[in-house]
Amino acid sequence: MPAKAPRRDDGPGSGPRIAAGPDGFVPDGYSAGDRPGLGARLVAAKLLSAIIDARTSADGLLDASGGHPGFRALESRDQGLVKAIILSALRFRGTIARALDACLDRPVPPNAVALKHILHVGATQILFLDVPDSAAVDLAVAAANVDSRSQRFAGMINAVLRRLSREKEALASVATATENMPEWLAARLVAAYGAERTEAIARAHLTPAPLDLTVKRDPEGWAETLSGTVLANGTVRLGSFDGPVTALAGFAEGEWWVQDAAAALPARLFGDLSGKRVADLCAAPGGKTAQLILAGGAVTALDINANRMKRLKGNLARLSLEAETVVGDLAAFVPAEPFDAILLDAPCSSTGTIRRHPDVPYTKDPDEIGKLAGVQARLLGEAARLLAPGGRLVFSNCSLDPAEGEAIVAAFLAERPEMVRDPVRPDELPGMEFALTAEGDLRTTPDMMGGAGPAGTASTGGLDGFYAARLKRI
The missing domain is CATH 1.10.940.10 (NusB-like)
Structure with missing residues (x-):
């Protein structure tokens, strides 16, 4: 079972009867x-x-x-x-x-x-x-x-x-982990991954995700300081953590930021970005922007939401990192010259983050996935418009659904002969080669890295579900 909440000893008690509000529940101001x-x-x-x-x-x-x-x-x-x-x-x-x-x-x-x-x-x-x-x-x-x-x-x-x-x-025993998925989600995952793999993914969803940090430097040192471990991709994993991250050593000094190990992978697919013009599209809250800056790129971060951009600026300020920031619609964005590298981490259904956000299966549905896939396809086309010849474009999102990942890229490449897949090689992701598809794309699922232990048990493993494809303009 999951970690239990602190024991509460609320007894039967007594007290005045409280009148329900117009929605039948307790009034908002009730004490x-x-x-x-x-x-x-x-x-x-x-x-x-x-x-x-x-x-x-x-x-x-x-x-x-x-x-x-x-x-x-x-x-x-x-x-x-x-x-x-x-x-x-x-x-x-x-x-x-x-x-x-x-x-x-x-x-x-x-x-x-x-x-x-x-x-x-x-x-x-x-x-x-x-x-x-x-x-x-x-x-x-x-x-x-x-x-x-x-x-x-x-x-x-x-x-x-x-x-x-x-x-x-x-x-209290869980008959099958999949019984805790809405039917629409289970059906889509079974179609994509098969029944056995879907059960493993569902089992991983029953365990809260660990706290992962991306550090600016010296992951081994920070793992020792914070009593964590270093994963193959350099992420520092603290396991379960219930306190405020702001109280951890290194936060105030801007030495790290919270980012799931899988979410840290797409930005790493560019390699060294020294001397290159880089665009991070749909950039807020800025974790991937920070990675691109640390990789040496001159980064322009774009986001359509002004409030989210304020958050990005605040995060970069804490990390003592700088980027050009632009608030606006990608369709209307006209840079002075094309970019050498572009990261498009597109908005999606977020079904890869259910370990962290168990409300996702109940606030999303197949219709929304279809609408989001349309948005992603449009954004990918707009991103390609900004890419210089020979430049690399990484398309990513945190959805488990191929309709928001593999299908988007396949349709895009079929329509754009000037764009080709640039397969990720196993030697580029040492220790995490298991996350590469036959086509050379990145595909992580929550059951990877020990994330599918017995239902509800404590685990320090697992990954968010993520998809990324690296493309190139020829």
């Missing part, structure tokens, strides 16, 4: 002090609804400064509990649903959406978090009594969760 632990459970149910029903990003909801008002109103300890509930509820959504179904005498009414979220919040604590079962059950019942839509189900919630508590040893 958890009225009944210990209840506010956190109400907010968790509300945010789970926003993710599942409204397809809202969990990152935005769980941001301590700009997130959901109900979340921001909680004390830091309760915020930590809400995060633990949400992330585990999403990672193990299929297993939790199966366990609840086993404890129900009859199916939950289809329109009882709020009830389902209350049950999932309670079941998540019982099955996967270090929370007393009695508190999880009692506060789920209290949450139902707050919500006018679920009050009549309070008795059923009590019975179901108590049965789940009694039978959790049998019900």
Whole structure:
């Protein structure tokens, strides 16, 4: 099972009844002090609804400064509990649903959406978090009594969760990791990778990703300082880490930045960039920009979003690195002269980052993948327009879906005879040759490097899913 949240001893308690807001959940300004632990459970149910029903990003909801008002109103300890509930509820959504179904005498009414979220919040604590079962059950019942839509189900919630508590040893086991993927995602991955490989990928998704750092220099030294290990590509891996990265040695001095080992690979495909004009398109938040600068390139970083560009500038300032920055649409970008090297890390569905963002399968769908593939194809064509003869273009993204990777490049090369694939050689990625395809592209999946251990167990391995193709103008 995943690392458990700090033990909470919220008891049954007592206190005034809280009137539900117009959406049936706790008002945004509700103070958890009225009944210990209840506010956190109400907010968790509300945010789970926003993710599942409204397809809202969990990152935005769980941001301590700009997130959901109900979340921001909680004390830091309760915020930590809400995060633990949400992330585990999403990672193990299929297993939790199966366990609840086993404890129900009859199916939950289809329109009882709020009830389902209350049950999932309670079941998540019982099955996967270090929370007393009695508190999880009692506060789920209290949450139902707050919500006018679920009050009549309070008795059923009590019975179901108590049965789940009694039978959790049998019900908490993951039957298949793929049961925790929505059907649409599992079907697409099976078509691309086969059933066995999809199960391995799904198993990797059940384990939170390690903390990876790209360092400016001396990875061995920083690995020793931070009690990490150095991967084959020079990434320093710290394994699981729950504290603020800003408190780690070297952060304030700008000696490193957070970047998954797989995300660090595309920029390395250019080799030495000394004396070359380099463009990083869709550049924010700037990790790859920093890599290109350190490789010796004179870098122009472009991004269409002004706020994201502010973040990039802030990151480069902390790292004491400089690049020309441009805010604007790639289609309207006209540089003074073509670039020798271009990195296009295109916007995508982010299905390669589910270990870090378990909400992705529930906030994306096949239609969005199709739309994003169209955007990627357009951006690739625009990027090629900026490339000098003999120059290299690396197209990459963090999607597991070939529709956003291999298919984009194949269609592009079929239409652009002046562009050819520049295959990556195994000697260019020593120790990570396993990530190369037969065509010489880069393709990583979460099950690589020890990322597909027994479901839910702790792991210091794995990679984000990434695709990259290196192309050349002839």
